[in-house]
Amino acid sequence: MKQYKVGIIGVGKMAQAHISGLTAVPEFTITSICDIDEKKLNRVGNQLNLSQEFRFTDFRDLINSNEVDVVVSVTPNDIHASVLEYCIEKNKPILAEKPFTLNYEEAKQLSEKYKVNPIPCMVGFSYRYTPAFRFVKELLELGKIGQVRSFSIQYLQGWGSLPYKVPYVWRFNKDVTGTGTLGDLGSHMIDMAHYLFGSFNEISGQLESFVTQRKSLETDEIVEFEIDDFASFQARMENGLVGIFQTSRNAIGSGNQHEVSIYGDKGTLHASTVSGENVVWIHIDEDTGEIVEKNLKVPNRVKVSEWDDFANMLSGSPSPGFPDFMTGFTNQQVLEAVIQSNKVKKTVVVREPTTWEV
Secondary structure, three states: OOOEEEEEEOOOOOHHHHHHHHHOOOOEEEEEEEOOOHHHHHHHHHHOOOOHHHEEOOHHHHHHOOOOOEEEEOOOHHHHHHHHHHHHHHOOOEEEOOOOOOOHHHHHHHHHHHHHOOOOEEEOOHHHHOHHHHHHHHHHHOOOOOOEEEEEEEEEOOOOOHHHOOOEOHHHOHHHHOOOHHHHHHHHHHHHHHHHHOOEEEEEEEEEOOOOEEEEOOOOOEEEOOOOOEEEEEEEEOOOOEEEEEEEOOOOOOOOEEEEEEEEOOEEEEEEHHHOOEEEEEEEOOOOOOEEEEEEEOOHHHOOOHHHHHHHHHOOOOOOOOOEHHHHHHHHHHHHHHHHHHHHOOOEEOOOOOOOOO
8 A cells, every 4th residue: 555645735724624534544644734824834733743844834845845745735715726736847646625726717727737747636526525425426327316307506504694793704805715605615516516417508697795894803893895695506517407506605504504406207316415324315106106205325335535535546546526637627617607697697608718608
């Protein structure tokens, strides 16, 4: 079994999920970390028992280190492209968090560099590894509900709602995030549709900004901003399926509610992060003609963790549906289509654009 020395760039809250996942995989040893916030850097460095020489404040130094074989990037969105570009330049495999880049222009430029020097790359669309969604994919391939006609996907969280009095943090800064809810949660919805149903053809989108003032994190001053708190869009896929999407961080009562409902000629499938080990199958009983609803337990055969599959990629055998570099690129392309559709108030075709209008 080959061993890999891992360097983590960005050690904020989300990095803890990666640290936990990586340490559960025997092939990985975390050898280096990087962050511009030295307090966070030292706290996590102490947690991992790393000496000072392996605590970097410049991601380039970490990538250049001989003690780093592979990179895990968990930075804010405006750094994603720079880290990916430098890994391409230095031939370092990477697991990069989503969204792929800050915007579509960055994604196009990055894809040109990747074509010249492709590297092993995984994009962190973690819900491909939720057992219920993986089982749904298997059931669809087996024709469990016959010809699929339509689907709905939603991803709702409540933490941005006004009663929680969340201050102005980087996720509300358009220069750092590119978009708000759309890129944060909507990118996962888009990826779930890619994973289960294939490529997008047309998009009709709408973005809304509900909260435009929040208190500064450092002071009591009010910060004015505008970023999407809600995104909804309709899509027609390349295979003719039609889907409806909605996402919000202002849905009180929703913790982390990412779910899909799929409607076919012979039944319905429903899966959610709320019950990640079960899939609901609804169909008409052939004998009685009555509606039957069954909870199907996810079998172990479909289960694999994101970090296990990262190791699989490095060994050359990722699981089917692995989220690679081009998965990230096409996701960014669809995000841009939603933005442009909202801007022109028309349905747009998802393609390499000269104009986004149909």
